[in-house]
Amino acid sequence: MYAGPVQRLIDELARLPGVGPKSAQRVAFYLLKIPTAEATRLSEAIVEVKEKVHLCRICFNVSDEDVCEFCRDGRRDRSIICVVQEPPDIVAIERTREYKGLFHVLQGAISPIEGIGPEDLRITELLGRLQGNASDPQVSEVIVATNPNIEGEATAMYLARLIAPSGLKVTRLASGLPVGGDLEYADEVTLGRALEGRRVIGG
Amino acid sequence: MRVDRLVLEDFRNYTRARAEFDPGLNLIVGRNAQGKTNLLEGIYCLSGLGSPRGPDSSLVREGAERALLHAEVARGERRIEADLEIRPGRGTRALINKAPAPGLGSLSELIVSVFFGPDELSLIKGSPEGRRRFLDDLVVKVRPTRDGLRREWERTLKQRNALLKSAPRAAGKQVLETLEVWDEALCRAGAALTAARLSVLADLMPFVAKRYEGIAGGGEIHLTYDSSWLTGDLVMESLAHPRGIDQSVLASELGESIEKIRGKELERGMSLVGPQRDDVVIQLASEGSDAGLLDARLFASQGEQRTSALALKLGEFDLLAEVLGEQPILLLDDVFSELDPSRRTWLSDAVRAAGQAVLTSAEPGAIEAAGSGNVIEVVSGQLRAG
Ligand SMILES: [Zn+2]
Numbered sequence: 001m002y003a004g005p006v007q008r009l010i011d012e013l014a015r016l017p018g019v020g021p022k023s024a025q026r027v028a029f030y031l032l033k034i035p036t037a038e039a040t041r042l043s044e045a046i047v048e049v050k051e052k053v054h055l056c057r058i059c060f061n062v063s064d065e066d067v068c069e070f071c072r073d074g075r076r077d078r079s080i081i082c083v084v085q086e087p088p089d090i091v092a093i094e095r096t097r098e099y100k101g102l103f104h105v106l107q108g109a110i111s112p113i114e115g116i117g118p119e120d121l122r123i124t125e126l127l128g129r130l131q132g133n134a135s136d137p138q139v140s141e142v143i144v145a146t147n148p149n150i151e152g153e154a155t156a157m158y159l160a161r162l163i164a165p166s167g168l169k170v171t172r173l174a175s176g177l178p179v180g181g182d183l184e185y186a187d188e189v190t191l192g193r194a195l196e197g198r199r200v201i202g203g
Numbered sequence: 204m205r206v207d208r209l210v211l212e213d214f215r216n217y218t219r220a221r222a223e224f225d226p227g228l229n230l231i232v233g234r235n236a237q238g239k240t241n242l243l244e245g246i247y248c249l250s251g252l253g254s255p256r257g258p259d260s261s262l263v264r265e266g267a268e269r270a271l272l273h274a275e276v277a278r279g280e281r282r283i284e285a286d287l288e289i290r291p292g293r294g295t296r297a298l299i300n301k302a303p304a305p306g307l308g309s310l311s312e313l314i315v316s317v318f319f320g321p322d323e324l325s326l327i328k329g330s331p332e333g334r335r336r337f338l339d340d341l342v343v344k345v346r347p348t349r350d351g352l353r354r355e356w357e358r359t360l361k362q363r364n365a366l367l368k369s370a371p372r373a374a375g376k377q378v379l380e381t382l383e384v385w386d387e388a389l390c391r392a393g394a395a396l397t398a399a400r401l402s403v404l405a406d407l408m409p410f411v412a413k414r415y416e417g418i419a420g421g422g423e424i425h426l427t428y429d430s431s432w433l434t435g436d437l438v439m440e441s442l443a444h445p446r447g448i449d450q451s452v453l454a455s456e457l458g459e460s461i462e463k464i465r466g467k468e469l470e471r472g473m474s475l476v477g478p479q480r481d482d483v484v485i486q487l488a489s490e491g492s493d494a495g496l497l498d499a500r501l502f503a504s505q506g507e508q509r510t511s512a513l514a515l516k517l518g519e520f521d522l523l524a525e526v527l528g529e530q531p532i533l534l535l536d537d538v539f540s541e542l543d544p545s546r547r548t549w550l551s552d553a554v555r556a557a558g559q560a561v562l563t564s565a566e567p568g569a570i571e572a573a574g575s576g577n578v579i580e581v582v583s584g585q586l587r588a589g
Contacts, residue, residue: 020292020293022268110381110384111362112362112363112365112366112369112381112385113361113362113365115365115369117377117378117381118377118380118381119377150355150358150359150362150388150392151362153388154362154381154384154385154388157384157387157388158380158381158384161380161383161384
């Protein structure tokens with residue numbers, strides 16, 4: 001245990017994903033040594049991202065406006081929605097340049113171990129978009145691009161069961177993505193091929 | 204296949220140790236509790252299958268953040284470097300020739316070993332868990348690409364159990380909706396794992412039978428798969444024709460069993476049927492006895508049990524040698540002292556016929572039978588070439 005503020009910083013850092021107690025300590029002591037201006041820049045960046053960036057009202061991608069760039073863009077194909085777990089997955093799919101439709105970010109995947117059920121994801125909002133409204137009038141296909149791991153597959157199956165009865169086409173990325181991994185780390189060639197070779201699921 | 208060099212860092216009682224192995228016989232000597240077994244364990248861990256002694260959190264030396272294992276391996280003309288980093292709570296990572304490997308299965312492709320320890324009798328008379336582990340490890344040794352099957356199964360089971368456990372506290376409809384999804388995932392993962400188990404068991408059987416007959420000088424050993432959700436006929440059919448196993452048939456069998464028991468599962472808050480409860484049954488028939496096949500766990504003498512354990516391990520060795528086209532590394536942990544002279548002869552013949560073998564013993568005399576070779580002495584976590 002260290003004196004109050006130092007320990008508090010270590011504790012806060014240790015809560016970040018992928019940071020263990022030892023690396024939290026290392027980062028804390030690094031921060032102690034940097035010039036005050038640099039530390040201020042870091043803390044301001046954190047506050048700014050919390051104040052200015054929020055989730056798109058329609059697709060739940062990160063956005064500095066009420067509606068994100070993809071939902072605003074009139075040139076995107078509005079008949080197709082690609083469902084992903086997290087905003088970085090959108091970046092990965094955009095890198096392939098294979099996809100011109102809209103997105104929907106679930107903000108996670110079904111995982112009972114972590115206490116995450118369908119009600120904790122943006123599923124109701126997705127179903128709302130599929131029923132047709134001003135911003136998504138004519139959706140005909142939903143691509144489920146959740147991660148190729150157990151939780152991502154279960155989420156895909158769940159969505160397929162929910163959506164298929166409505167007659168919409170539900171597709172899943174073709175296999176070939178590294179199993180167990182995160183979509184955001186897949187290279188663009190593999191991901192592009194997986195998009196192209198997507199297959200109908202559920203129903 | 205052989206390991207030329209092994210470097211251990213913060214592994215068990217080793218702060219840092221480096222061992223050079225001969226292509227043939229290697230003898231690790233030293234008093235008890237100096238770290239002899241940990242050397243064998245290090246080689247086995249480098250095959251990506253965890254500790255041969257079962258899941259253990261103390262692989263990392265006390266006070267250290269992670270353990271590092273490094274091996275230089277020779278496969279035919281190829282020289283390959285393999286690294287394993289064990290980080291408790293943050294997973295295990297593998298490197299091949301210094302580049303990150305996609306998974307631990309890449310190590311299983313490289314290093315294949317058979318471990319035989321002093322408590323191998325538990326393979327015969329111990330809990331089903333040990334026999335399932337034996338089979339599941341063998342699945343990966345035979346086909347490293349199947350490395351994900353067990354992990355996928357375990358993760359799916361854990362997810363479904365977490366859901367069943369949360370069911371009483373959550374809103375009914377949504378839990379049941381999600382449960383159907385996990386049922387389907389469980390059936391698929393369970394069928395894939397079981398198909399792999401049945402197929403490797405079928406492959407193993409003739410090799411074990413041959414070894415048993417040789418060691419016991421007659422009699423018969425029979426291995427079968429015991430499962431509460433598969434009919435005996437389907438098991439027999441699958442073992443007789445392992446190439447014809449249809450995973451979708453297994454999945455629907457498991458689905459039907461789950462259907463019947465789901466009410467009880469919701470009540471108890473856990474999965475009650477599936478491959479996590481299956482077992483391998485080892486049956487013996489003695490020569491000249493008309494009692495037929497008897498369960499080795501219940502009815503075999505201590506001697507017959509030792510013979511069965513030895514036959515299983517040597518059968519594993521023979522199967523792997525055939526599948527790989529070269530001999531796996533043989534790791535024998537203090538087994539000679541436990542065996543009577545005739546079984547000792549069988550084992551030392553096997554050692555002599557093997558490629559690379561690494562043996563430990565507290566009494567140098569006990570392994571003389573196996574022949575002479577490279578001697579490494581272990582004194583409290585320090586290695587000396589003998
Ligand atoms: Zn949007």
